Amino acid sequence: MSDLLERLRGRGWRMTSQRRVVAEVLDGDHVHLTADEVHARAAQRLPEISRATVYNTLGEMVSLGEVIEVATDGRAKRYDPNAHHPHQHLVCSTCGTIRDVHPTGDPLADLPAEERFGFAVSQVEVTYRGLCPSCV
Amino acid sequence: MSDLLERLRGRGWRMTSQRRVVAEVLDGDHVHLTADEVHARAAQRLPEISRATVYNTLGEMVSLGEVIEVATDGRAKRYDPNAHHPHQHLVCSTCGTIRDVHPTGDPLADLPAEERFGFAVSQVEVTYRGLCPSCV
DNA sequence: TCTTGACTTGGAATCTGTCCATCGTAGGAT
DNA sequence: ATCCTACGATGGACAGATTCCAAGTCAAGA
Structure with a gap:
């Protein structure tokens, strides 16, 4: 179901x-x-x-x-629909194919306080780009 | 100029x-x-x-x-126009305001080989989201 | 079964971006 | 300084994605 x-x-x-x-x-x-x-x-x-x-x-x-x-x-x-499994995306620059990927580390922690300009940062999206195997 | x-x-x-x-x-x-x-x-x-x-x-x-x-x-x-200064973006979820930000670390290095699915990954974009000071 | 407010519909409207035929002009040649 | 011409500008039509709206339909509680 x-x-x-x-x-x-x-x-x-x-x-x-x-x-x-x-x-x-x-x-x-x-x-x-x-x-x-x-x-x-x-x-x-x-x-x-x-x-x-x-x-x-x-x-x-x-x-x-x-x-x-x-x-x-x-x-x-x-x-x-994969909203309950944190993940990022890997996109083929040529054909647009998308894969869910799971990088290590926590990108949120990589944004120092002095680079937040007073924002309450709550979320981060990462998009990797490159060529998929079919598009070499 | x-x-x-x-x-x-x-x-x-x-x-x-x-x-x-x-x-x-x-x-x-x-x-x-x-x-x-x-x-x-x-x-x-x-x-x-x-x-x-x-x-x-x-x-x-x-x-x-x-x-x-x-x-x-x-x-x-x-x-x-800030193309010659590598940076990422911080976006207000409410009003859409955008700031250029400079996270530490290298997100590309955080994507292990087994999570690349044969892609030649060359680029990564990071978008942080949250509320800006004006939108509390 | 009845009632009602929430949901669905389809077509118009909007917003973003591209295409194309025609006209104009920057900048090298004279 | 003037002429040429290829490259750039124009605006209106077109296309794709999404939202809006007024009218009709239906899920689910009484």
Whole structure:
């Protein structure tokens, strides 16, 4: 079953067929779909589902912290359901393929107080870039 | 004078009033304007300058490595003229303000070989997030 | 079963960025 | 100083991603 779906149910979400299908499409590891890709896959199971609903549902999942928004290329945002397993991203500069990766160390600790300009820093995103094996 | 402008001139660029104005608008530290903001400021000095020219000029500056493209929010890209001083970014989660920051350590070294999945990793971007002093 | 407020819909609107045909001009040649 | 021409500028059309909105639908508690 879908872990994501279980967690959403547990938060008292009104469960509709549309939300169920979006959650199911997003389930798994190394999933980094655009909103449009989510819509296309959801529509295979539920042909009438609208784009607006997919955007709404993804936005709510992000607000709830169940899904992470990833903007690796300045084009469409991608949605990563792996929110409960801290990780960073490795992106191929040529084909755009994305992998979840787990660097050692704590990047937050690498930002000294005098480089924080009074901000309450709470989060850090790291994006590694390079060529994947297929793009040599 | 504008350092950026000097470097561009040194590369044999054909200097037009439009390019000069765009380079001047981008000059400085902690500058992270969107293309539209650049256009607005440029238009104060040169009212007829077109959006297309601003996009073209910014794109060329990025290709030449004189300006860096920053995508911190999935909305409009921002342009950072501080390309010759390696740095990362600190972004306010509420108002979007951006500061250049200089973390210690080398994030590239923190990605072990077995987490590289055969990629030739060449680059890493770090984005810190939190609340700025004004947004408490 | 009824009720109601939350959810869905699809199309219009917005925002960001690219493309293209045409016009203008910087800067080397004369 | 003037002429040429290739490179740059223009603006309007176009495209992709996302948001907005008014109207219709439905999940779930009473």
